[in-house]
Amino acid sequence: QVTLKESGPALVRPTQTLTLTCTFSGFSLSTSTMRVSWIRQPPGKALEWLARIDWDDDKFYSTSLKTRLTISKDTSKNQVVLTMTNMDPVDTATYYCARMPGYCGSISCYEWFDPWGQGTLVTVSS
Amino acid sequence: SSEVTQDPVVSVALGQTVRITCQGDSLRSYYASWYQQKPGQAPRLVIYGKDNRPSGIPDRFSGSSSGNTASLTITGAQAEDEADYYCNSRDSSGNHYVFGTGTKVTVL
Numbered sequence: 001q002v003t004l005k006e007s008g009p010a011l012v013r014p015t016q017t018l019t020l021t022c023t024f025s026g027f028s029l030s031t032s033t034m035r036v037s038w039i040r041q042p043p044g045k046a047l048e049w050l051a052r053i054d055w056d057d058d059k060f061y062s063t064s065l066k067t068r069l070t071i072s073k074d075t076s077k078n079q080v081v082l083t084m085t086n087m088d089p090v091d092t093a094t095y096y097c098a099r100m101p102g103y104c105g106s107i108s109c110y111e112w113f114d115p116w117g118q119g120t121l122v123t124v125s126s
Numbered sequence: 127s128s129e130v131t132q133d134p135v136v137s138v139a140l141g142q143t144v145r146i147t148c149q150g151d152s153l154r155s156y157y158a159s160w161y162q163q164k165p166g167q168a169p170r171l172v173i174y175g176k177d178n179r180p181s182g183i184p185d186r187f188s189g190s191s192s193g194n195t196a197s198l199t200i201t202g203a204q205a206e207d208e209a210d211y212y213c214n215s216r217d218s219s220g221n222h223y224v225f226g227t228g229t230k231v232t233v234l
Contacts, residue, residue, distance in 0.1 A: 112174035
């Protein structure tokens with residue numbers, strides 16, 4: 001059974017750096033084609049993809065947030081860490097991590113998010 | 127454009143069929159995946175790839191695609207299908223991902 005769980009502070013002050021940890025079980029990030037992503041959702045709003053890390057340590061970031069994000073992994077601990085600098089009240093959201101299986105056909109590749117962690121609400125306020 | 131748009135609200139009578147659509151340039155090149163989200167819960171995958179359902183997803187959920195539009199169809203909607211639905215695909219660059227704006231499905 002694959003599970004993921006996010007952890008981190010519930011409250012962050014403006015300008016501070018947020019550090020979130022995704023602890024997972026049931027798969028290994030050292031296995032070829034395995035990936036983990038972070039996604040967030042402000043209250044009452046849509047989902048927003050933030051970052052992805054692959055089994056081979058390739059990393060991808062949201063274009064609009066890439067200067068503030070860093071994603072890393074600790075394969076031995078089955079953890080993926082996301083840091084976001086210079087937090088602002090607009091960054092208040094539930095932050096999710098999700099495993100990203102994928103498939104490559106003859107024409108293109110595609111991935112999906114499954115399963116998701118339960119999410120952790122981060123509030124940015126002074 | 128890397129935007130993916132969905133109708134904000136769709137209603138369906140109990141037992142009837144509803145189609146939720148997702149439009150965006152990137153959908154011409156990449157399959158969409160679809161997620162169901164109920165209040166206070168994390169999203170759950172319902173469709174991925176051409177038309178694949180994860181284990182545990184009822185076969186009343188199906189997916190399709192044409193041009194710049196991906197669709198999720200619920201055939202014989204049930205009360206428990208009332209939720210927000212989001213599509214997702216790679217964006218036009220191919221290296222990032224974009225979620226749709228979300229559709230709230232109400233079962234009457």
